[in-house]
Amino acid sequence: MSRETVFVQGNEACVEGALYAGLDFFAGYPITPSTEIAEHLAARLPARGGRFIQMEDEIASLCAIIGASQAGKKVMTATSGPGFSLMQEALGYAVMAEIPCVIASVMRGGPSTGIPTHVSQGDVNQARWGTHGDHAVICLTASNHQDVFAMTVEAFNMAETYRTPVILLFDEVVGHMREKLVLPVPGELPLTERLRTQVKEGVNYHPYLPREDGRLPMSDFGGVHRYNVTGLFHDMWGFPTDNPRIVRDLMRHLVDKIETNTAQVCKTKGFFLEDAEYVFVSYGSSARTVRQVVEERRLFGERFGLLELQTLWPFPQEAVREACARARCVIVVEMNLGQVVDQVKLAVDRSDDVFLVNRYDGVFIAPEDIMNLMRLIQGKGV
Amino acid sequence: MAVKDYIRSRFFPHIWCPGCGHGIVLGGLLRAVDGLGIPKNDIVMVSGIGCSSRISGYVDFHTLHTLHGRALAFATGVKLSRPELKLIVPMGDGDALAIGGNHFIHAARRNIDITAIVMNNRIYGMTGGQFSPLTGPGLKATTAPGGTIDPMFDVAELARAAGATFVARTTTYHVREMSKILARAISHKGFSVVEIFSQCPTYFGRKNKEGGAVEMMRRYKEITVPVGSPDLQDNPELIERGVFVDRQMPEYCEEYDKIVRQAMERAAQA
Numbered sequence: 001m002s003r004e005t006v007f008v009q010g011n012e013a014c015v016e017g018a019l020y021a022g023l024d025f026f027a028g029y030p031i032t033p034s035t036e037i038a039e040h041l042a043a044r045l046p047a048r049g050g051r052f053i054q055m056e057d058e059i060a061s062l063c064a065i066i067g068a069s070q071a072g073k074k075v076m077t078a079t080s081g082p083g084f085s086l087m088q089e090a091l092g093y094a095v096m097a098e099i100p101c102v103i104a105s106v107m108r109g110g111p112s113t114g115i116p117t118h119v120s121q122g123d124v125n126q127a128r129w130g131t132h133g134d135h136a137v138i139c140l141t142a143s144n145h146q147d148v149f150a151m152t153v154e155a156f157n158m159a160e161t162y163r164t165p166v167i168l169l170f171d172e173v174v175g176h177m178r179e180k181l182v183l184p185v186p187g188e189l190p191l192t193e194r195l196r197t198q199v200k201e202g203v204n205y206h207p208y209l210p211r212e213d214g215r216l217p218m219s220d221f222g223g224v225h226r227y228n229v230t231g232l233f234h235d236m237w238g239f240p241t242d243n244p245r246i247v248r249d250l251m252r253h254l255v256d257k258i259e260t261n262t263a264q265v266c267k268t269k270g271f272f273l274e275d276a277e278y279v280f281v282s283y284g285s286s287a288r289t290v291r292q293v294v295e296e297r298r299l300f301g302e303r304f305g306l307l308e309l310q311t312l313w314p315f316p317q318e319a320v321r322e323a324c325a326r327a328r329c330v331i332v333v334e335m336n337l338g339q340v341v342d343q344v345k346l347a348v349d350r351s352d353d354v355f356l357v358n359r360y361d362g363v364f365i366a367p368e369d370i371m372n373l374m375r376l377i378q379g380k381g382v
Numbered sequence: 383m384a385v386k387d388y389i390r391s392r393f394f395p396h397i398w399c400p401g402c403g404h405g406i407v408l409g410g411l412l413r414a415v416d417g418l419g420i421p422k423n424d425i426v427m428v429s430g431i432g433c434s435s436r437i438s439g440y441v442d443f444h445t446l447h448t449l450h451g452r453a454l455a456f457a458t459g460v461k462l463s464r465p466e467l468k469l470i471v472p473m474g475d476g477d478a479l480a481i482g483g484n485h486f487i488h489a490a491r492r493n494i495d496i497t498a499i500v501m502n503n504r505i506y507g508m509t510g511g512q513f514s515p516l517t518g519p520g521l522k523a524t525t526a527p528g529g530t531i532d533p534m535f536d537v538a539e540l541a542r543a544a545g546a547t548f549v550a551r552t553t554t555y556h557v558r559e560m561s562k563i564l565a566r567a568i569s570h571k572g573f574s575v576v577e578i579f580s581q582c583p584t585y586f587g588r589k590n591k592e593g594g595a596v597e598m599m600r601r602y603k604e605i606t607v608p609v610g611s612p613d614l615q616d617n618p619e620l621i622e623r624g625v626f627v628d629r630q631m632p633e634y635c636e637e638y639d640k641i642v643r644q645a646m647e648r649a650a651q652a
Contacts, residue, residue: 025463046645051462051638056488060455063448067428067459070446071467075459093449221426221444222464228390228439230447239393239439240447 001185010174011036013145013181014078014104017152019044020184021191024073027053027064029083032116033172034106037078058083062090062103069099070229072220074156078104081123082113085130091165092131093231095254098208098216100159100194102152104168106175107284109362118362119172121284124339127167128313134251136258138265139167139313143287145181148174150189151267151310157192158265162257163216169312171335173285173364194218197225208250209236214257259314266316269308270323272298276305278374279327281320281344283309286333286365293367293374312340320347329353329377333370336360388412388422390442397436399507401595403554403580407472407501408437410557410578414564425468428457430482433508434474434501434580443470451481454489457496465635468568469496475516476506479535483515490544493572494634498546499564500537500575503582511585522589538626541575548574549627553602554581556623563625572633579606 008016014037018026026045028038042052051068055061058079065075079087084105094101105127109120127139138158142148148170155166197217199205201224210216219225228238233247241247258265272294273279280290287308294304307323309316320343324330330348332341338356345351357373359365389412398404415425425443429435431450438445444467448456453471461469478486478500489496505523506512513523518534526532541549548570552560560578567574581587581598592598607613609624 025459027459046638046642047649049642049646051642053458053462053638055455055458056484059452060458060485060488063452063455064459064462066448067446067456067461068463069459071426071460071464073463089449090452221446221460222423222467224423226422226442226444228445228447230439231449232447237392 003185004183006181006183007178008145008181009036009176009178010145010148010170011106011176012040013148014152014168014170015040015044016181016183017149018076018102018156019048020149020189021153021156022074023050023076023156025051025065025068025075026077027055027061027068028077028079029055029058029061031058031080031083033108033175034078034080034104036175037104037106058086059090062087062094062101065101066090066094066097066099069101070221072222074160075100076102076104078106080106081108081110081126084123084126088130092133092135094165095131095135095137096231097229098163098254099229100163101165102155102159102168103165104152104170106170106172108172109360115362117172119285119335119364120360120362121169121171121286121335121339123169124312124336127169134255136164136255137167137313138162138164138258138311139169140267140310141169141283141312142310143174143284143308145179147310149181149184153189153191154267157190160192160194161215162261163194163218164258169284171284177285196220199225201225206236207238208234210253210257214253214260262314265311265314266319267310268316268319269310271306271308273305273307273323275303277303277328278305278331279324280304280306280331280333281309281324281340282306282333283312283340286335289365289367290333290370293370296367309340315343315347317343317347320344324348327353329355331355331357331370331373331377333357333365335365383416385409385412385416388415388442390440393439396440398433399584401581401583402433403503403582403595404434404437404501406554406557407499407560407578407580408440410560411470411499411564412441413561414568417561417565418568420468420568424466425470426457426460427470427472428453428460429472430474430477431508432474432477432506434472435477437472451477452485453477454482454485454496454498458489458494461494461496462635462638465495465639470499470568471496472499472501474507475500475502475504476514479515479537479540487540487544490541490546490573490575492634493545493547493631495571495573497567497570497574497576500577501580502537502577503580503586505582505586507582507585511589537575537577542627545573546575546627547572547629547631548625550575550625551577551621551623553579553606553623555599555602559623566625566628570628572631
């Protein structure tokens with residue numbers, strides 16, 4: 001089978017990735033700039049025997065896919081900033097009840113309804129801390145359509161592996177821009193299915209007792225094991241408890257199952273980092289601008305390099321530390337007031353040498369925006 | 383089977399206060415399920431938050447104890463992905479009609495095959511006795527010490543107007559009737575709503591001087607009459623019990639199945 005090449009929007013690349021990963025069920029509520037994900041899935045899912053439902057709001061959308069996932073389906077919803085805010089309650093539920101699901105947020109500026117049709121990278125901190133309580137989160141991103149596809153597949157694989165919600169953050173430029181996408185053939189990218197229990201009917205099944213490797217074999221609703229699923233702290237049977245030891249152990253389990261696997265979860269891409277004097281850290285569409293700057297300045301012999309983040313949470317601290325270890329300075333480029341720059345400062349040894357190039361006016365970052373600051377940093381004046 | 387075969391006895395004693403009506407609803411529901419002979423593996427109970435919602439922990443079905451007000455949204459996802467399963471969603475009055483009001487009317491509008499049980503005790507019990515959208519004007523609650531001025535919903539009227547195809551009301555006093563109505567609701571193809579008056583002697587009864595559980599249940603006997611009773615002409619204040627709506631309309635999952643079949647046929651031809 002040969003690969004097909006298509007010319008699509010980033011939102012469609014996400015749809016293609018989700019279908020490749022085996023999406024069965026989508027529930028959503030339209031919101032710019034994510035709407036095309038819902039529209040294309042409404043058209044594509046039924047022909048594959050899948051289900052699409054347009055719910056009454058974003059809250060209901062995430063709740064519905066959690067229900068479908070508990071019934072054994074691979075599930076997804078898509079939204080944008082304000083809708084993502086509404087989903088935070090159910091996001092926390094999926095974390096606590098350990099139910100695999102994928103949430104794409106095609107970011108728009110905020111707070112509130114903000115700037116709907118322009119670009120922003122405003123959901124980075126919301127993805128990490130939007131829901132209440134302590135918890136671990138997996139959040140992935142991409143800067144081009146091939147990566148949108150690949151990271152969407154990764155999102156499903158990680159959701160099924162770790163039994164947790166996985167957040168995909170794309171920005172409006174990535175979502176709406178059209179470019180080439182080469183569709184991998186079936187089997188080319190690995191797909192992960194959730195671990196299902198081997199416990200036979202009539203034998204005690206403990207739905208919330210993790211194996212030694214931290215994974216929980218699941219029994220889908222409708223199967224032979226009947227058990228309780230709750231958003232409350234719960235024991236190995238899934239029944240609510242306030243026993244301090246059980247509460248503490250469950251909290252540790254929820255966090256450790258992701259944080260002990262950061263090497264597998266954290267993905268980055270490096271460009272010209274080997275001898276880079278100036279290291280840029282960026283993600284999403286702003287990383288594309290940086291890449292152009294890097295490639296251009298290399299022609300002039302300037303030792304610029306780029307570390308592009310594909311995992312935002314857990315923050316790829318080791319990769320950042322390593323990439324920046326020998327740099328004269330580090331420049332973080334993002335479209336918000338600086339949601340990743342603080343993490344970079346924590347990761348590197350000399351936080352005084354970390355600079356931020358950003359825009360938060362709904363306008364895409366241009367190469368000149370970056371070069372203006374570089375001239376200052378390099379002592380060349382403006 | 384015996385009713386106790388439907389119960390997770392490991393999780394008893396339950397959390398409900400002495401005299402609470404919710405245990406009677408649990409008993410009535412299990413007798414209905416037993417009468418219908420539905421295998422336990424085919425039933426998914428989804429609940430929200432509140433005293434009523436803890437009912438899901440006590441029954442030996444697939445049970446999903448979710449977020450305040452969102453049970454019907456979770457249930458919609460389960461049902462649409464596994465239409466062969468029976469979905470039962472017990473809710474409290476605040477859960478169903480305050481925070482969950484939007485999900486309630488939209489589930490009714492879709493006519494998705496889910497049975498919604500509104501265990502109406504006219505108060506927020508778990509948080510200690512605040513008024514709900516079903517408390518009604520003039521009645522007292524911790525957040526309405528001088529009596530609430532909030533008008534109440536008529537659950538049956540609301541459900542009918544929103545598109546529910548089976549709507550009924552009963553009380554914890556009328557246990558046999560409750561089981562029969564619940565059995566009909568569960569067997570009904572489409573969105574069914576059963577409102578059950580369930581006494582809360584701890585908060586509603588005490589605040590509003592309605593006495594203990596026995597007095598409150600006796601009151602249900604006195605203030606309700608069967609649908610269309612001639613007594614209504616003499617006393618329009620009486621509340622009707624029984625089945626108000628029982629009609630057939632296209633069911634959501636079946637309609638979506640048609641979309642899937644057509645799309646798959648088109649894909650096979652292409």
